[in-house]
C-alpha cells in the first residue's frame with residue numbers, strides 16, 4: 058500500500074495502533090496525517106509532505122476539479138472535442154471527428170472557437186459525474202498533442 | 212450562422228460554422244488555428260487591394276486598366292513564359308491558367324509538382340489504391356505517419372482519422388494503432404498511446420529502412436542485428452508485424468518523403484514495399500494517402516488529366532501540347548524562361564536561393580492577395596480574392612475528393628477572382644491580336 062510507505066513504519070503506537078492500521082484509517086479518511094506525532098518531526102518532513110499530497114482531495118477539505126486549457130499552446134486541432142466521451146455521447150458529429158453542431162449541446166464540454174479550444178461546462182465531466190473507473194477519465198489531457206489541457210484539483 | 216468549408220489546408224474541413232454579416236466575418240467555430248488565420252487574411256495587414264506596377268524601380272499603385280495593359284504587353288514580348296502556382300486557386304481558375312498557357316505557348320505547373328511529383332502516377336501504375344478520409348474514419352485500424360508532422364501541417368487530420376469512432380471502429384482511439392516514423396519528435400508524438408510505435412529514424416535514412424524491410428518481406432531474419440537507420444531490430448520487426456497484420460492500414464506519406472531527393476527513388480521503393488506487404492497480407496491491405504499543403508494541391512492534376520490526359524505540368528508549343536520531362540525546377544535551373552506569372556504562391560521565399568536568384572532576374576507578374584517576397588520583386592501585381600471566402604469554386608481534397616467551396620462575404624474593393632483575372636488577360640490578348 059502506497060500510503061504505508063510514507064509512514065515512519067516504527068509501530069511506536071503513539072497513534073494508538075500499528076502503522077499499517079493507521080495507513081488503512083488514513084485511506085478511509087478516519088484519521089489525518091497530523092495524527093501521527095513522529096511524522097511531524099523534521100526528519101520525516103519529506104514523507105509528511107508527500108503524504109499530504111497523496112491524500113490531497115481525499116482529506117477533509119473539498120477540492121474542486123479544474124480543467125485548464127492553455128490557449129497559448131492550443132492550436133484548435135479538436136482532438137479533445139472528439140475524444141471526450143461525454144461529447145461523443147451527446148454530439149453525434151464528433152463520432153466522425155467533425156465539429157459538434159452549433160449552438161452547443163448542454164452536456165458538451167469542449168468546443169473550438171476562433172481557432173482555440175474553449176471549455177464550456179465542467180459539470181458533466183466524467184470526473185464529477187461518473188462512477189468507478191470511468192471517474193478516472195483523463196483522455197483529454199493524455200492525447201492533446203500540444204499538452205495544453207491540464208486536469209487539476211484546487 | 213452558415214456552414215462552410217475551410218480552405219486553410221488540403222483537408223478542406225466542411226464542418227466549419229461561420230458567423231458573418233456578409234461584409235465581415237465575426238466568429239468561426241470548428242476551424243483550427245491555421246484555418247482561423249486563413250479567415251483572418253480577409254482583413255490582414257498583409258492584404259493587397261490595389262494593382263501595383265513597377266515604375267522607376269518602385270512599386271506604385273495603378274489602375275486596373277493600366278496594370279492589365281502592362282501585363283498583356285509583357286506577355287506578348289515573352290517567348291518562353293512560365294506559369295506557376297495555382298494550388299491556392301479553384302479548379303475553375305486552374306482551367307483558365309491552362310487556357311492561358313496554351314494561348315501564349317507557355318509552360319504551366321502547379322505547386323504540387325515539387326512535392327507530390329509523379330507519386331500518384333506511379334502508385335496508380337503499380338496498382339496501389341489511394342484511400343479516402345471517409346474510408347479511413349470508418350475502417351482503418353492502423354495509421355502510419357511517415358515523415359509527416361500531421362499535427363503541424365494539417366492540424367485536424369489526426370482528430371479525424373485517429374480519434375474518430377467510425378462505423379466499424381466504434382471504440383475509436385483504443386482500437387487504432389498509430390506508428391510514427393520521423394527523425395524529430397513532433398507534436399504528433401504526443402497523441403501516442405501505450406501500444407503505439409514511435410520510430411525515431413536517422414535523417415535521410417528512410418531509403419535504407421525501406422530496403423531492409425523489403426528484404427525481410429522476401430526472407431525472414433534478414434534484418435541486421437545491429438539494426439539500420441538508427442532503429443533497432445525489434446522495432447523494425449514490430450513495424451512489419453503491424454503492417455502485415457492490419458485489416459486496413461494507411462500510410463500517410465509526408466513532406467519528409469515527398470521532397471525530391473537526388474539519385475534516390477524513395478517513393479518507388481516505398482510503393483514496392485507496400486505491394487510486397489499486400490501480397491503477404493492475410494486479413495486486409497495497406498493503402499496510401501498523400502499529405503498536401505495548399506488547399507487545392509490536387510486540383511491541377513485533375514484539371515490537366517481531364518484536359519490533356521496527363522497529370523502534372525503542361526508544356527505548349529504552337530498551341531499544342533508538347534511531351535516533356537521537364538519540371539518547374541529544371542526550367543528555372545536551365546533559365547529556360549523569359550518571364551514568369553505566379554498565381555497565389557511565393558516562390559522567391561520558398562525556393563532555394565539558387566533558384567530564386569534566377570527567377571528574380573526575369574520580369575515577374577504576380578496574381579495574389581497578400582504581400583510576399585515575390586511581390587517585392589514583381590513587375591506587376593494584380594490583387595485577387597481569397598478563394599473559399601470571397602469567391603466560390605471547386606477544389607480537390609488531399610484524398611482527391613472534389614469539394615465545393617462557398618463564397619461567404621464580398622471581396623473588398625470589388626477585387627476580381629483568379630479566374631476573372633486570367634480570363635481578362637486571355638480576352639485582352641485575343642482582342643489585341645499578335646502572339
Ligand code: SF4
Nearest residue numbers: 069070072076079093
Ligand atoms: S504514531 Fe505513526 S509511527 Fe507510530 S505507530 Fe502510529 S503511524 Fe506508526
Ligand code: SF4
Nearest residue numbers: 131132134135137201
Ligand atoms: S486537443 Fe489540445 S490542442 Fe487540440 S483543441 Fe484540444 S486543447 Fe487544443
Ligand code: SF4
Nearest residue numbers: 141182183194195197
Ligand atoms: S476528463 Fe474525460 S470526461 Fe472530463 S473533460 Fe476530459 S475527456 Fe471529458
Ligand code: SF4
Nearest residue numbers: 217219220223224246
Ligand atoms: S485542418 Fe485544414 S481545412 Fe481543417 S480547419 Fe484546419 S486549416 Fe482548415
